[in-house]
Amino acid sequence: MATATDGTAPHVLVVPCPAQGHMLALLDLTGLLASRGLRLTVVTTPATAPQLAPLQAAHPAAVRVLTLPFPSHPALPAGVESAKHLPPALFPSLIVAFAGLHGPLVSWARARSRGPDRVVAVLSDFFCGWTQPLAAELGGPRIAFSPCAAYGTAVIQSLFRRMPRPEDVITFPDIPGEPAYPWRQISMLYRTFRDGDEVSEGLRTNFMWNLESSGFVLNTFRGLEERYLAAPLPDLGSRRARAVGPLAPEADDAGAAERGGEMAVSAADLCAWLDEFVKDDRGVVYISFGSMAVLRPPHAAALTAALESTGVAFVWAVAPATRLPDGFEERVAAGGRGRVIRGWAPQVPALRHRAVRWFVTHCGWNSVLEAAAAGVPMLAWPMTADQFANARLLVDDLRAAVPVTWGGLDAAPGPDEVARVLDAAVNGQMWAQVAARADELAAEAATGGAARRRLVAGGGGAGARPTRPREPGRTAAVH
Structure with missing residues (x-):
């Protein structure tokens, strides 16, 4: 049997987006995969590398960290490597700049292509669509991870897939229920798009690459989004989306400190x-x-x-x-x-x-x-x-x-x-x-957690019992 300890388990390259909410959720999923016997190399840059210390400590045989210099970009202030303290208007530039790791990662992976460290798959944040051609060059599948709702992910993907013009109301005909939003409620990532602009076009290319991925996994659970997970959506590449949430947040002071919070x-x-x-x-x-x-x-x-x-x-x-x-x-x-x-x-x-x-x-x-x-x-x-x-x-x-x-x-x-x-x-x-x-929903969240653990382990889906002990009397107290 292949194991992480003897170095024969399948080796997956993990590429988180350098934004706190995105990175922490994908690291939680990485820990789950490591506990199921996979070997994983997580890509980071010097400023965000310390956030991986708890994951490495928990899975020393299964998780490695690959630290690469953050690619420079003329739109970003010197030394910026994550979304922390970054003005929202510069977030698209961060996403596009991060794609500069494509070349170094190809070189790194090819140097390991003939041994047990060969990368067999890429798991990456959906803001890292540039890892789709990377996975293709390495000859393996790429799985797109979204730390967001299936519904919310489909909405942003739909905007960059269909490119609707600014109108008073923007409709989403391919999403169940055909929702519509006033223009002011549309994501700034899309509202600030400019034809021909290097950052805007790079951002759209990232989202379009997601549609070529082998599938989406999302930090959600069926009790929340059965309607959007039940059938493949064009905005998620018409492939089945897998719910792997709710991924575990920190539950105490020690957990918060480990995850970078003071x-x-x-x-x-x-x-x-x-x-x-x-x-x-x-x-x-x-x-x-x-x-x-x-x-x-x-x-x-x-x-x-x-x-x-x-x-x-x-x-x-x-x-x-x-x-x-x-x-x-x-x-x-x-x-x-x-x-x-x-x-x-x-x-x-x-x-x-x-x-x-x-x-x-x-x-x-x-x-x-x-x-x-x-x-x-x-x-x-x-x-x-x-x-x-x-x-x-x-x-x-x-x-x-x-x-x-x-x-x-x-x-x-x-x-x-x-x-x-x-x-x-x-x-x-x-x-x-x-x-x-x-x-x-609390009971359904616990059921989702049990289903997630079976999914990651390769098991079934429906019918799990809640596994999180819950405090009695909350609803009565609300009334």
Whole structure:
């Protein structure tokens, strides 16, 4: 039997996208594959290499790291190697620059083409479509990995496949339900496309290469997206998409630290604070717009005013650079019913705490999966990227979320609008069915995890029982 230990197991080249949410999910999948006997070499650059240390430590015989210099690009500041702290407008340049690793990887792989280290397949992020011709040169298949929803992935792929012209409403005829979005809710990756521009054309070529891959695997599960996983979609190359989620997030302080996060507060400290609300049978709203998102002042002002007028208990994880209205944080600290955390918060333990009953979220996919696994209903406040597609999936398809606003970055809601949603969620009964649906998703997420483990091991699919022990009484508490 071939094993990683004796060097005879199949050898797979893994190419993550140098963006935190993308990279961590693919590294989780890499760990699963390593535990099933594959040998894997993960491509990184000097700045992101430290994030692979936990994976290597867990699978020393199976996982190797190939560190290559990040290719330079005239549009990128010197020393930039990842999306961290990079202005969103430069993200397409990062994707195109990263494709410069094609030549070095071909040379590296060809030097190993006649021995046991021969690369038999390439597993890469869907922002690394350039690895499709790389896999073809190496004579093996390429699997495209998306850390996003199947629905959201199909939406962005559809845009670059069909290239619709700017209109008031953009339709997606090849996606089930034929969804339509106003132009302002379309991803900036597409809205900023310019014919003939080197970066724009390179970005589109990346997405088109994905359609030639041997298949897609996605960080989702069937309980969330049966409708979009049931049949091959033209926007995913008309090949069957495989759900391998929810991939495991960090569950404690040690896990977060290993994954590159510097915790602004410990999980133990935050959970002890939340325990006081369980004693008084008071529900808490957890609020986060992502670890890197800087909320614009009008949006922050609307939310802070709503929190103060409604008096709801809350935890708000705020990006360090976000400016909140003068005096708000001091009043929160003095009042005892709220907590502002600047920096990386222990989101997974918070969402799994009994006191947390609603989640105000930008609908980034990692946050969606974490809330779904915890059984927490969401108050959807999408801003950009794939967040509108994710929010529509949650609100319209799954009925596991209630929209706060659809205005995104362009239009902040009024404080009264936000206050009505918060008050109805925390103090009203009108959305009890949304909380019940969120509780059902938690059981389906656990089932998805069991199915994922069997899929990676080469086994079957349906009929698994939930494997994650869940805290009793969450739905009753919401009511």
